[in-house]
Amino acid sequence: MLAMQYRGPYRVRATQKAEPRIEHPNDAIVRVLRSCICGSDLHLYHGLVPDTRVGHTFGHEFVGVVERVGSSVRSLQPGDHVLVPFNIFCGTCYFCQKELFSNCHNVNPEATAVGGIFGYSHTAGGYDGGQAEYVRVPMADVGPMKIPADLSLDDAVLLTDACPTGYHAAEMGDIAEGDTVVVFGAGPVGLFAAKSAWLLGAGRVIVVDHVEYRLEFAQQWAQCEVVNFKDVKDMAEHLKGMTDWLGADVCIDAVGAEAVGNALQTLSGRYLKLQAGAATVLHWAINSARKGGKISVVGVYGPTGNMIPIGNVINKGLTLRGNQAAVKRHLPRLIEHVQAGRLKPSEVITHRFPLEEVADAYHVFSSKLDNCIKPVLIPPSARDYERRAPALVH
Numbered sequence: 001m002l003a004m005q006y007r008g009p010y011r012v013r014a015t016q017k018a019e020p021r022i023e024h025p026n027d028a029i030v031r032v033l034r035s036c037i038c039g040s041d042l043h044l045y046h047g048l049v050p051d052t053r054v055g056h057t058f059g060h061e062f063v064g065v066v067e068r069v070g071s072s073v074r075s076l077q078p079g080d081h082v083l084v085p086f087n088i089f090c091g092t093c094y095f096c097q098k099e100l101f102s103n104c105h106n107v108n109p110e111a112t113a114v115g116g117i118f119g120y121s122h123t124a125g126g127y128d129g130g131q132a133e134y135v136r137v138p139m140a141d142v143g144p145m146k147i148p149a150d151l152s153l154d155d156a157v158l159l160t161d162a163c164p165t166g167y168h169a170a171e172m173g174d175i176a177e178g179d180t181v182v183v184f185g186a187g188p189v190g191l192f193a194a195k196s197a198w199l200l201g202a203g204r205v206i207v208v209d210h211v212e213y214r215l216e217f218a219q220q221w222a223q224c225e226v227v228n229f230k231d232v233k234d235m236a237e238h239l240k241g242m243t244d245w246l247g248a249d250v251c252i253d254a255v256g257a258e259a260v261g262n263a264l265q266t267l268s269g270r271y272l273k274l275q276a277g278a279a280t281v282l283h284w285a286i287n288s289a290r291k292g293g294k295i296s297v298v299g300v301y302g303p304t305g306n307m308i309p310i311g312n313v314i315n316k317g318l319t320l321r322g323n324q325a326a327v328k329r330h331l332p333r334l335i336e337h338v339q340a341g342r343l344k345p346s347e348v349i350t351h352r353f354p355l356e357e358v359a360d361a362y363h364v365f366s367s368k369l370d371n372c373i374k375p376v377l378i379p380p381s382a383r384d385y386e387r388r389a390p391a392l393v394h
Contacts, residue, residue: 002380003132004358006056009047010366014358017057020128020136025072028140030082033382034157035130035355036061037365037375039187040300043256044121045362049300051110052121059377060086060118061160062130063153065385066144075141081153082144084137085327086161088116088127091142102324107139114324131358133381145331148339155338157376158188158345159331165298166192166254167334168325170200172296173250178203180243182288184281185254186214186226188348188374189298193252194222195343202250206242208235208284210260213371221347236287247290253322255281256299279308286312286320297322351375354383 003017020029038061044052066080076082089096089104095115096104107116108125116138119129128135137144147156166189175181181197183190186209197205205224209215215226225242232238240247260280285295286309295318313320337343350373353361361375 001133002355003057003128004059004355004377006044006052006058007054010045012045012058012359012362014356017132019134022068022070023136024138025070026138026140027070028066028073028076028137028144029068030062030064030084030130030135030137030144031067031381031385032062032064032130032133032135032379033081033385034063034153035059035132035377035379036157036160036162037131037361037377038161039189040120040256042362042366043300045366049121049123051123053126056119056121056126057128057132058119059129059131059135060120061157061162062118062135063147063157063160064130064135064382067134069140073140076144076146081147083147083156083160083331084118084130084135084144085164085331086117086120087324087327088118088125088138088143089328090139096142099326099329100323101326101328117324131355131377133355133379143328145328148335150339151335152346154346154349154376155344158348158374159327159334159338161325161327162188162348162374163192163334163343163345164327164330165189165325166194167196167199167330168323169193169252169254169296169298170196170202171330172298172321172323173197173252173294174319175200175202175250177201179249180204180206181250181252182206182208182239182248182285183224183252183254184208184284185299186211186218187254190252190254191218191222191348191373192345193254193298194218194224197250197252198223199337199342206239206248208239211368214368214373217348217371217373235284239284239288243290247288247293249290250294250296251285251289253281253285253295253297253299256301282308286316286318289316289318291316291318293318295320298325348374349376353377355379 104115
């Protein structure tokens with residue numbers, strides 16, 4: 001099959017790779033119909049995630065059609081159209097029983113804090129991802145969800161990570177009616193966090209970024225105020241000035257390890273790798289929040305330490321929460337929003353690339369060329385499938 005393959009930092013290629021096979025009775029093999037490149041894939045692409053091995057296939061946002069199932073799979077059968085949450089989870093362990101699917105205890109042999117993730121290095125279990133024609137889906141009875149007949153594939157693929165992660169970020173902020181919410185980052189997750197903040201009752205939403213076309217998109221699509229941090233001397237002071245000198249009720253970090261805007265953080269976190277990424281946004285969020293405010297972190301950082309102003313968190317009485325989104329827990333509510341017309345995830349898709357051009361796709365997305373917000377990859381087998389069975393593809 002054709003699959004994206006990692007060759008080292010800034011080097012990915014579309015190459016031939018052995019098709020996945022059933023390795024466990026609860027596996028399924030899924031033919032990929034849509035796959036996305038996620039902003040967190042760029043952390044891998046840039047070489048910032050430990051134990052990202054040459055030959056690994058990225059891709060944790062994908063939908064497809066079931067080709068084969070293992071002998072113990074009961075909830076799926078060949079021909080089912082499925083969206084596959086980026087979390088791999090068993091559904092039965094202590095953490096899964098608490099719906100902390102991203103923290104499953106049984107799917108990551110590295111035994112780190114995070115559970116298993118498709119296509120996200122051996123730190124997250126070493127599972128190959130969906131930027132390929134076919135993918136092995138473990139725990140197929142609990143992870144994948146059949147796509148409702150009235151949900152398009154383009155909307156469904158955004159429900160595998162980006163949209164639920166943005167919603168999760170807003171939910172962790174425990175937004176009260178009328179709250180002022182600041183979202184750092186105008187990528188897809190930040191956009192969905194801003195949109196979700198409105199759904200959860202925010203009275204004011206402000207998005208911070210430095211790329212003008214992303215800020216323009218955020219302003220129009222999420223109906224929010226925007227701030228270009230390049231135009232601001234002191235972010236905390238600026239945001240307090242916008243909020244009657246109190247600070248924001250909720251600050252959301254939707255950027256993570258590759259934040260820019262602070263020279264020392266950028267040098268020590270991104271280039272010298274002395275920290276688990278540049279914690280610039282965490283500083284801004286902590287210092288911009290009002291006393292008693294809330295900080296929600298969904299930006300990806302490495303597993304080592306950061307220089308975080310924890311004293312400010314304590315002295316200001318802030319609540320700090322973070323986790324990978326438990327996608328399956330959020331899906332019923334998000335699908336309800338999509339079906340009711342309150343949310344259209346596919347509207348953030350700006351580019352489509354054949355899988356054969358995956359190297360170009362990563363370059364365009366990483367370098368923020370051509371006003372790219374969200375790129376989708378279409379494998380050749382998906383194009384063939386759609387020609388043979390167009391009525392089955394929403």
